Amino acid sequence: MTISPEFPATPPASxxxxxxxxxxxxxxxxxxxxxxxxxxxxxxxxxxxxxxxxIIGDVRRRxxxxxxxxxxxxxxxxxxxxxxxxxxLARALAELDPxxxxxxxxSISRARRFADSQRPRNIDVELGxxxxxxxNWVPVARVGLYVPGGLAVYPSSVIMNVVPALAAGVxxxxxxxxxxxxxxxxxxxxxxxxxxxxxxxxxYAIGGAQAIAAFAYGVDATAVGPALEPVDVVTGPGNIxxxxxxxxxxxxxxxxxxxxxxxxAILADSTAQPALxxxxxxxxxxxxxxxxxxxxxxxxxxxxxxxxxxxxQAAATKHSDRVREALSGPQSGVVLVEDLxxxxxxxxxxxxxxxxxxxxxxxxxxxxIRNAGAIFVGDYSPVSxxxxxxxxxxxxxxxxxAAFSSGLNVTTFLRAIQVINYTRAALQEVSGHxxxxxxxxxxxxxxxxVTARFGGRS
Numbered sequence: 001m002t003i004s005p006e007f008p009a010t011p012p013a014s015x016x017x018x019x020x021x022x023x024x025x026x027x028x029x030x031x032x033x034x035x036x037x038x039x040x041x042x043x044x045x046x047x048x049x050x051x052x053x054x055i056i057g058d059v060r061r062r063x064x065x066x067x068x069x070x071x072x073x074x075x076x077x078x079x080x081x082x083x084x085x086x087x088x089l090a091r092a093l094a095e096l097d098p099x100x101x102x103x104x105x106x107s108i109s110r111a112r113r114f115a116d117s118q119r120p121r122n123i124d125v126e127l128g129x130x131x132x133x134x135x136n137w138v139p140v141a142r143v144g145l146y147v148p149g150g151l152a153v154y155p156s157s158v159i160m161n162v163v164p165a166l167a168a169g170v171x172x173x174x175x176x177x178x179x180x181x182x183x184x185x186x187x188x189x190x191x192x193x194x195x196x197x198x199x200x201x202x203x204y205a206i207g208g209a210q211a212i213a214a215f216a217y218g219v220d221a222t223a224v225g226p227a228l229e230p231v232d233v234v235t236g237p238g239n240i241x242x243x244x245x246x247x248x249x250x251x252x253x254x255x256x257x258x259x260x261x262x263x264x265a266i267l268a269d270s271t272a273q274p275a276l277x278x279x280x281x282x283x284x285x286x287x288x289x290x291x292x293x294x295x296x297x298x299x300x301x302x303x304x305x306x307x308x309x310x311x312x313q314a315a316a317t318k319h320s321d322r323v324r325e326a327l328s329g330p331q332s333g334v335v336l337v338e339d340l341x342x343x344x345x346x347x348x349x350x351x352x353x354x355x356x357x358x359x360x361x362x363x364x365x366x367x368x369i370r371n372a373g374a375i376f377v378g379d380y381s382p383v384s385x386x387x388x389x390x391x392x393x394x395x396x397x398x399x400x401x402a403a404f405s406s407g408l409n410v411t412t413f414l415r416a417i418q419v420i421n422y423t424r425a426a427l428q429e430v431s432g433h434x435x436x437x438x439x440x441x442x443x444x445x446x447x448x449x450v451t452a453r454f455g456g457r458s
Contacts (some may be wrong), residue, residue, distance in 0.1 A: 016314050018306075018332065019333035019334070036349075037350045038292065038294050038333045040330070049244055051241070052209045056212075056248060059210050059217065064082070066210070071185070074208060079205065082206045082225075083204055084203040084205055086201060088186055089195060089203060093193045093197060100155075104193075104197055107159050107389050118410040119137065120416075122137060129423075131422050131430075134421070135419070137415070139170045140413055141232055142170070142174070142231045144235075145234075146176055147176070147187070147191055148178070149187070149207055154191065155188075155193070156394065159198070160408060162198045164410045168411075175202065177203070177204075178208065179205035186205050187203070208245075209242060209245035211242075215249075217249075232253060235412060243258040243259065257395075257396075258401065263284065263353045263399075264280065264281060265350050266280060266358060267358070267359060269299055269302070269343075269359040269360060276379055280384075281293035282314060282317060283382070283383060284383060285323040286317065290331065291332075293327055294350065295333075298338060298340065347369055349371075351371035351372065351402040356375075357376070357377050362378045372402050374386055374393075374396055392407075393409060394407075424453070427450065434447055434450045435447035
């Protein structure tokens, strides 16, 4: 691996620093590729873990009293009870900008159509006369959906969490989002409006690891408000403390993934348009100073042109300082590869949350990718489309976890229950095999449980 400067020692003040990782001629293994691609150097999980454990323990012990203190400490708000009153949800929807409401309704419509098509079918398999095995998909009873706050407002994340849960048939849905000092200690009104638009009435002004703890373990009722009942599954993105909390409560509840700071990778060749590549890298850098924007290409000319575009476009965008910090961080940069084959290998090693393909025959290249949260094919499928109106889900695995986990979808909220229904004759047909196998495993009582049904005979 070679990491080289991309500008002279004293670049112009307006230039965006966007480092280069040169993989050409290295012949790296998968482990080598994973070590070489840019990664965020966040606060480590170990640093966050003890703080999160303390928060979880405190919420379990003191319930709403702890949540009230955290609202004051982390969000600067005084809070009697975190449950958002129904009238505030109705007011937020009534006061929503009509253009934003129309956009949310379109996003909901498209997400619903895609989610409704995802539900797997129940199956019945007859393995012999009277030998029936079935698999039934059953929704969990209750879910807790987390919508982050921070530097941006995410009503789109309300849609991405709620719609697949509804499509799965979940009967009880609770939503939490951080309280906002500027809005009287409630979550942002656009988030409340999106929840109301989807018919979600149980909304809490709770942020961070404390929200995850409250969902996982529940909170007892007090004199000032009702209980928050524990959930079966927690979903939604967040910062390192939210992700760590989800990891620590996994097993008590199910989780979707440990989604962290957003990332984009773009696999591009010489046919790509530098202005579009730069615009899409910037669109993700806009989220957070720690957001990752990575270009993987075999074209030095494209890389140079994209750098020029990044400098001009970053200077013109609203959140210029945030974008420039993200693009200049160790988590971002150009990865130079020898050819398309190494580019695909680098993409699979990186396992991006969002992966754009901007190459010749982009659809064929996309079909060869194994590891990504979501793949966006060609010039007219930018990540921004997936964030809002593609119909796909934008709650996706980050930090390389797309190599083994999926984005949020209907099956996140379903369990596959196997049902075995054998008649006497069907059991008797395989009873000898069961006796043989139980003996081989030195578990004879297993076989005896079968032969007991036939007067002790196999």
